[in-house]
Amino acid sequence: MKLTLLNEQETELLGAELWRVLPEKCLVFLHGDLGAGKTTLTRGVLRAAGHKGAVKSPTYTLVEEYTLADNRHFFHFDLYRLKDPEELEWIGITDYLAQQSLCFIEWPVQGKGFLPEPDVEISLQTVDDGRSVEIKVHAQNLVNQLTVNWKNKDILL
Numbered sequence: 161m162k163l164t165l166l167n168e169q170e171t172e173l174l175g176a177e178l179w180r181v182l183p184e185k186c187l188v189f190l191h192g193d194l195g196a197g198k199t200t201l202t203r204g205v206l207r208a209a210g211h212k213g214a215v216k217s218p219t220y221t222l223v224e225e226y227t228l229a230d231n232r233h234f235f236h237f238d239l240y241r242l243k244d245p246e247e248l249e250w251i252g253i254t255d256y257l258a259q260q261s262l263c264f265i266e267w268p269v270q271g272k273g274f275l276p277e278p279d280v281e282i283s284l285q286t287v288d289d290g291r292s293v294e295i296k297v298h299a300q301n302l303v304n305q306l307t308v309n310w311k312n313k314d315i316l317l
């Protein structure tokens with residue numbers, strides 16, 4: 161499924177829609193170059209979930225952890241600066257992913273071999289002044305439920 165996001169607000173809005181439809185436990189990979197909007201999309205999810213504080217890009221810390229509405233957990237990974245995918249083992253990646261949490265991972269290619277298959281993959285690309293986004297849902301059990309409302313049209317992801 162492909163959408164065009166005309167500005168930063170629309171990227172955040174898509175994040176808010178995702179918060180509405182994604183299940184409590186879900187692994188999401190975010191693809192796209194630096195500046196494509198991966199962190200902006202994640203911020204949209206967190207804002208919709210009621211997070212009031214800053215949304216820092218976890219470029220140096222690798223992971224930022226949030227407790228959200230209804231006591232739901234959210235992990236935001238940014239693996240851009242990961243030197244060796246093995247580092248994921250040292251930070252206990254399997255423990256993170258085993259939890260009942262929504263997990264967004266920027267630069268998942270950096271963790272190749274140490275990450276499981278994602279439930280959802282989102283690819284962002286700069287097009288003119290805006291962004292194009294492609295969403296692929298891999299988890300069969302999610303497919304039928306995932307419909308976002310985008311500009312008053314229900315779109316099946």
Ligand code: ADP
Pocket residue numbers: 165166167168169170171192193194195196197198199200201266289290291
């Ligand atoms: P990434 O995490 O992919 O490196 P960021 O989300 O940190 O990217 O930065 C993306 C930049 O692009 C921000 O300056 C943001 O304001 C801008 N941006 C996000 N979405 C859009 C959009 N749909 N159209 C134009 N600019 C956008």
Ligand code: MG
Pocket residue numbers: 198199217238266
């Ligand atoms: Mg980022």
